Amino acid sequence: MSLGNHLFDARKKKGLSQEEVAEKLGVSRQTISKWETDETLPDIRQAKRLAVLYGLSLDELITFDLDIREIQEAIDRTSEEVTDKIDWTKAWSKKYPVLSRYQKEVDTTCYAAELDRLLKSLEKGYGYNELDSFLVLKDILASVWKGRKENGLHIVRK
Numbered sequence: 155m156s157l158g159n160h161l162f163d164a165r166k167k168k169g170l171s172q173e174e175v176a177e178k179l180g181v182s183r184q185t186i187s188k189w190e191t192d193e194t195l196p197d198i199r200q201a202k203r204l205a206v207l208y209g210l211s212l213d214e215l216i217t218f219d220l221d222i223r224e225i226q227e228a229i230d231r232t233s234e235e236v237t238d239k240i241d242w243t244k245a246w247s248k249k250y251p252v253l254s255r256y257q258k259e260v261d262t263t264c265y266a267a268e269l270d271r272l273l274k275s276l277e278k279g280y281g282y283n284e285l286d287s288f289l290v291l292k293d294i295l296a297s298v299w300k301g302r303k304e305n306g307l308h309i310v311r312k
Contacts, residue, residue, distance in 0.1 A: 157216055158192035164208040164215060165190070179203055 165175055165186075172186040179186075179200060188194040196204060205215040247254035269291070276287040 156192050157195065158190045160215060161186075161196075161204065162190040164204070164210060168208055170207075175204075175207065178207060 165172070172183045172190070176183045176186045181200070185194070189196050195201075201215065202212055205212045208215065243253050272291055273284070273287045276282050276290055277284065280290075282290060
């Protein structure tokens, strides 16, 4: 995400208009627009003032994705008991409908057996407990997905 997008998102999350931000910083609305469209960049003093106005550190404003920050904060606030009660398949199937239907389409037995073999291999080979093995395997799958994305080997969801 570009700096302009960060500035736009931060402003919107604070419920401010370009005019309001411009007035608080003593610049024109067009200046705010140019920053948010990456046409120009704020100087370091203006960037610091933006960060204060938006309730962010300067580092967060220029390098951190606000959506990721919100997700991380939600994860940090969620207890293990609540996490265990969430139907993750149902929750994610709103975004990825295949999750609500694949059980009727795919014979998962052979995949489950292979995944179980991989999990046991992680447990035995590295001394991981069951949960840690699941987390490592999840991370390996995410790495494979990322590699496919970078190499153009996946189809983008519409």
